Amino acid sequence: MRYIYSHFLVGMLLALTFVSCSDEKEIPDVSDIQVEVEVRRLEQEIFALESKDQIVKYLIENPEIEQKYFLQAGLYPSRAYLVDALWDFREKAENDTLKLDADRIFGDFEKQKKELEQAFKFIKYHFPDFEPPKVYTSISGFANWGFGGDVLDFGDFIVIGLDYFEGKTATYRVPEVPMYILKRYSPDYLVPFTMQIISNRYNKVNANDRTVLSHMIAWGKAYEFIDEVLPYVPDTIKVAYTAQQLVEVNYNEGYIWSHFVENELLYKSERMTVKRYVDDRPTTSEISGDSPGRIGRWLGWRIVDSYMRAHPKVTLAELMADDNAAKILRQSKYKPLNRKK
Numbered sequence: 001m002r003y004i005y006s007h008f009l010v011g012m013l014l015a016l017t018f019v020s021c022s023d024e025k026e027i028p029d030v031s032d033i034q035v036e037v038e039v040r041r042l043e044q045e046i047f048a049l050e051s052k053d054q055i056v057k058y059l060i061e062n063p064e065i066e067q068k069y070f071l072q073a074g075l076y077p078s079r080a081y082l083v084d085a086l087w088d089f090r091e092k093a094e095n096d097t098l099k100l101d102a103d104r105i106f107g108d109f110e111k112q113k114k115e116l117e118q119a120f121k122f123i124k125y126h127f128p129d130f131e132p133p134k135v136y137t138s139i140s141g142f143a144n145w146g147f148g149g150d151v152l153d154f155g156d157f158i159v160i161g162l163d164y165f166e167g168k169t170a171t172y173r174v175p176e177v178p179m180y181i182l183k184r185y186s187p188d189y190l191v192p193f194t195m196q197i198i199s200n201r202y203n204k205v206n207a208n209d210r211t212v213l214s215h216m217i218a219w220g221k222a223y224e225f226i227d228e229v230l231p232y233v234p235d236t237i238k239v240a241y242t243a244q245q246l247v248e249v250n251y252n253e254g255y256i257w258s259h260f261v262e263n264e265l266l267y268k269s270e271r272m273t274v275k276r277y278v279d280d281r282p283t284t285s286e287i288s289g290d291s292p293g294r295i296g297r298w299l300g301w302r303i304v305d306s307y308m309r310a311h312p313k314v315t316l317a318e319l320m321a322d323d324n325a326a327k328i329l330r331q332s333k334y335k336p337l338n339r340k341k
Contacts, residue, residue, distance in 0.1 A: 027231045030121040035132050037117045039109060042069075043099050043139040043162065046090060055083045055090075065136070068154045075146035089145045094172060099139045101170045102162040105187060109137060115191045115230075122229040126316040127202065131156075139163045142174055150185070151197045158194065165190040180282045180293065184240045192226055192237050199225040202320035209325060212296060213266040215278045217325035220300030224308065227301075228316050239301065245292045252291075253336040256299060259287050266329075307332035 042065070049055050059066040059079060066082070076082040089095055106112065113135070120132040134157035140148020142163060150164040164174055167186035174185050184193070199222045206214060226238050236243055249256065260266055265277060274296075276286055281293035292298075308314060310333045322328060 025227075025231070028122070028125055030118075030125050033121045033124050035117050035120045035124060037113055037120065037132060038134045039113050040134065040136045041109065042136050042159070043102060046086065046139075047096070047099055049086075049090065052083050052087050055086050059083070064157070068157075069136075069138075069152070069159055070147045072152070073146045085145050089141055092141065095139060095141045097171050098141065098163040098166070101166050101172075102137075102139060105166050105169065106137075106162055112187075112190060116194070119191060119195055119229045122231070123198070126228060133158045133198075135160065137162050151194050153197050153200070158197070160190065160194060165193075178282070181280055188237055189240070192230055192233055195226045195229055196222055199320070202317065204321050204323040206323040206325070209323075210269040210274070211267050211325070212260075212269070212274055212277055213329060214325040215274050216266075216296045216300030217304060217328050218300070219278065219294075219297035220302070220304035221320055223297065223301035224304045225316065225320060239298050240294075241292055241298070248290065249292065249295065249298060253299075253302065256287060256291070256295060257334075257336045260296075260299065302336065303329055303332050303334050306334040 045058065049058055056079070059070070059082070066079075070076075070082055070086070076085060116135060120130070124130045124132070133153070133155065136157055136159045138148055138159050138161055140161050140163060143149050143161075148159070148161050150161050152159045152161075163170075163172075164185050165187055166173075173182060177185070202225065203218060203221050205218045223238055226233075227235075230238070235241075236246055239246065241249070260277075265273060275281075277284060278294065278296035278300075283289055284291040284293055284295040287295065304319070307328050308319065310331065
């Protein structure tokens with residue numbers, strides 16, 4: 001059975017657009033929630049250091065950054081080794097280029113700061129004990145010096161690697177990353193990706209349940225979290241599908257679900273099966289050559305969305321704390337052919 005496709009239908013649906021979860025849900029008023037985001041530009045601070053003595057002084061004055069960030073990978077046995085590495089990092093022309101590109105692309109980071117503040121307000125609405133972390137930006141040289149990454153959550157502060165999110169206009173892109181992943185390393189994805197990382201704080205999973213369904217529901221909960229805290233961001237960004245891909249998977253939802261059911265995929269736990277249907281791939285060829293990768297994540301969100309609609313009194317916090325994937329599916333009353341989005 002072929003993956004259903006109609007150029008006319010897709011064109012018509014694209015013209016009409018699709019309705020996102022956040023468009024249908026009531027968005028809470030968070031205007032009275034006070035959130036202040038402290039942003040530190042580590043890349044500006046590091047590149048301003050002009051000697052190894054200044055690096056030593058900087059590390060002494062910032063022990064949290066030294067211990068948690070620069071020494072995160074455990075590659076440097078002492079501060080002296082780290083100082084040498086930071087000086088080498090500071091002297092490499094390509095890293096200076098990464099910083100100049102970040103300056104050009106992100107400017108004063110004010111746009112992203114406002115987006116983070118708004119997202120943190122929504123998180124605090126759903127999780128009143130949430131304390132907004134400090135936000136540090138960085139250039140890591142794609143972690144080639146043993147520190148850094150795309151987004152790292154250290155609890156009381158997060159570090160966002162701007163060099164990862166510089167996008168198509170950057171001089172250098174993230175190395176050894178396939179294009180279907182590389183497209184998500186662009187400015188539009190910086191805040192949603194950060195929210196995905198923060199969702200891990202609340203997203204409880206059953207470590208003993210390694211089924212495809214468990215992975216699907218875990219990702220569905222992560223997408224639901226992003227949807228709730230970034231209600232104005234398009235679904236295309238939240239699930240990292242193009243508009244056409246999202247229209248097609250919505251239109252073919254019943255067929256996709258029947259593929260999972262008929263092939264008894266939900267309760268399989270083989271790593272290769274999880275990889276095929278949940279992990280990053282250019283396509284889910286087992287369904288169709290046109291079917292995008294990570295289809296299990298998207299389907300998991302559809303199930304979680306159905307569960308939340310069937311149980312309107314369940315809070316986001318309660319959802320994230322529920323690690324019973326089978327129960328969520330069972331109580332979701334999920335019927336893809338009868339649901340539109």
